[in-house]
Amino acid sequence: MTNPPRSIFREDAVRRYLEGREKSILPRLVSPRTFIYLWFMLGLLGMSSIIAWLTKVPVYASGTAVVVRWKDKKVTPEGIVVAAFFEPQQIANLPKTKKLFLNFADRGARTAAIIAVEPEIVSPDTIQKRFAIAQITGPSAIAIAQLEPIDKNLPAAAYLGSVGDAQAEVGSQRLISLLPLIGQFFEQ
Structure with missing residues (x-):
């Protein structure tokens, strides 16, 4: 029997590559800091809307x-x-x-x-x-x-x-x- 040709890649690297292809990765559109600011702005808009509704x-x-x-x-x-x-x-x-x-x-x-x-x-x-x-x-x-x-x-x-x-x-x-x-x- 002959041995299969040896790969130039390490076995560990090939395994991680194949696992990475199986996972779905979403693109990173917003940084965490911006995401927090957007939630803060949404909360501020909600609070000001409530105040504008209640104030006569x-x-x-x-x-x-x-x-x-x-x-x-x-x-x-x-x-x-x-x-x-x-x-x-x-x-x-x-x-x-x-x-x-x-x-x-x-x-x-x-x-x-x-x-x-x-x-x-x-x-x-x-x-x-x-x-x-x-x-x-x-x-x-x-x-x-x-x-x-x-x-x-x-x-x-x-x-x-x-x-x-x-x-x-x-x-x-x-x-x-x-x-x-x-x-x-x-x-x-």
């Missing part, structure tokens, strides 16, 4: 504020108040509001307590007759607020006719509904 932010209605005379002098001795005029669709939300955020250009921002809300929509003609102002050109929902003294040296009558911006908190919405593209799925 106020919704404001914007309008025009005018300092006017008001017929009820029991609330204010001088009869001078701030009348805030809002879009007609806000009439259902205004009775829930307790205060207005006012901003008069030369007098700064301030808050004022609402003392009355008109129960119905008022026409521009009625507004002009009742308050003697012509700045309002469309039907409006009206909120009347207490005028706090802006300057202690001036009487409240000095501010009659002053025009500014008014904002009333009319509700709240989830923070996630403010996000572009996906926010429309979470609106209430």
Whole structure:
């Protein structure tokens, strides 16, 4: 008998080579460090989504504020108040509001307590007759607020006719509904 020809490879090396061919090896696409960072980012995204879902932010209605005379002098001795005029669709939300955020250009921002809300929509003609102002050109929902003294040296009558911006908190919405593209799925 003749001996088979001797291989130039060691037997141990040939065995490991054959075992390696039998195992399936997946390519290494991501290093372990990157894999940990990706899980961390996914967790951070999940936590911020939960926070955005649970957090509610106020919704404001914007309008025009005018300092006017008001017929009820029991609330204010001088009869001078701030009348805030809002879009007609806000009439259902205004009775829930307790205060207005006012901003008069030369007098700064301030808050004022609402003392009355008109129960119905008022026409521009009625507004002009009742308050003697012509700045309002469309039907409006009206909120009347207490005028706090802006300057202690001036009487409240000095501010009659002053025009500014008014904002009333009319509700709240989830923070996630403010996000572009996906926010429309979470609106209430």
